[in-house]
Amino acid sequence: MGQVTTEKDLAMKMLLATASASALLLAAAACSDADAPAQTAGYETNGPQIETVDDADDQTVEAAEADTDVDASTRTEYTLAAGEMEASDLIGASVHGPAGEEIATVADIFLGTNGMEPVLLVRDGGISGLGGDLRTLNFDAATVSGEAGDEPDLIIAITEENLETLPEFEQDEMNDFRLASEMMGAVPAMSFSDEQARVNDLIVTNTGELKYAVISPGLVSTDQIVIDANAIKVAEGDGEGEVVIDIDQAAFDEAPMYRWE
Incomplete structure (x- = not known):
């Protein structure tokens, strides 16, 4: 024989269901509140650490760049x-013979290797050092004078005709x-x-x-x-x-x- 549900029983079931739902909502809210502080604490702790690392990196880079700063x-x-001069002033200077005539131009300075003394490289022909052969001339064969910062004056005891007796120089490659x-x-x-x-x-x-x-x-x-x-x-x-x-x-x-x- 089936069970008969009265209006009183139905009302009681609805009341129990409402109470259960409320309890579940309260429990969920409690769990959410318990988790929130931990998440917030974790975010706030990580933030400053990242900024500190970035600052440290910046300081390291700045310190490395400061190694060669000039104060x-x-x-x-x-x-x-x-008696001192810039090599850039000496290169391009005119070379004069005994009578004061321009006979060559300083094309370069050969610095040499293994502690050897530098020698002058002069062009023995052409105009203003353009053209002609490249020849070596020892510094002690020339009188070099002039004010600092100005193009030096070079006088050698060699005539233009005798320049060809000086040793020739050939540059084989660039970046020598x-x-x-x-x-x-x-x-x-x-x-x-x-x-x-x-x-x-x-x-x-x-x-x-x-x-x-x-x-x-x-x-x-x-x-x-x-x-x-x-x-x-x-x-x-x-x-x-x-x-x-x-x-x-x-x-x-x-x-x-x-x-x-």
């Missing part, structure tokens, strides 16, 4: 002494760093930082001594400092290969600023 206020200044013109403009790395510098000029004496190199510590830097010319090394023999500046941090920091007139 002019802490450096002395270097000016050319009597035995030549001053090739060395100037080179972008070697500095051994203490691996940052690249730019060789702007060389300082030589009127007797042929190669003394200093004028460099900019950075490819876009306008600063110029003076270092020992012997610090410039060619990694491979015969004047060809990679050029490096063999200098330590202390020598770099003490290098004087170059002041040109």
Whole structure:
């Protein structure tokens, strides 16, 4: 015999169902509230850590870039002494014979290898050094004079007719760093930082001594400092290969600023 559901029983079931739903909603809300603080704490903790790492990276990069920064206020200044000249001024200078006539032009300076003394390379014909043969001339065979910053005057005791008795010189390849013109403009790395510098000029004496190199510590830097010319090394023999500046941090920091007139 089937069970009869009265109106009273139906009302009771609806009341129980409503109570159960309310209990489930309260439980869900309680769980949600319990999870929220943990999620918020985790987000807030991770945020500053990421920013700190970024700041540390920035400081590391800035410190690395500062290795070759030049502080002019802490450096002395270097000016050319009597008898010193820039190689760039010497290259292109006119060579005069005993009677004062122009007979050749300085085409370059051969720096040599293994500590040899530099020699002049002159062109023995043509006009203003264009054309003619390239020949070597020892510094002690020429009288080199002039004010610092000006084109030097060269007088040799050789007539134009006798220039052909000087040894010929032939440059086989480009990037021959035995030549001053090739060395100037080179972008070697500095051994203490691996940052690249730019060789702007060389300082030589009127007797042929190669003394200093004028460099900019950075490819876009306008600063110029003076270092020992012997610090410039060619990694491979015969004047060809990679050029490096063999200098330590202390020598770099003490290098004087170059002041040109």
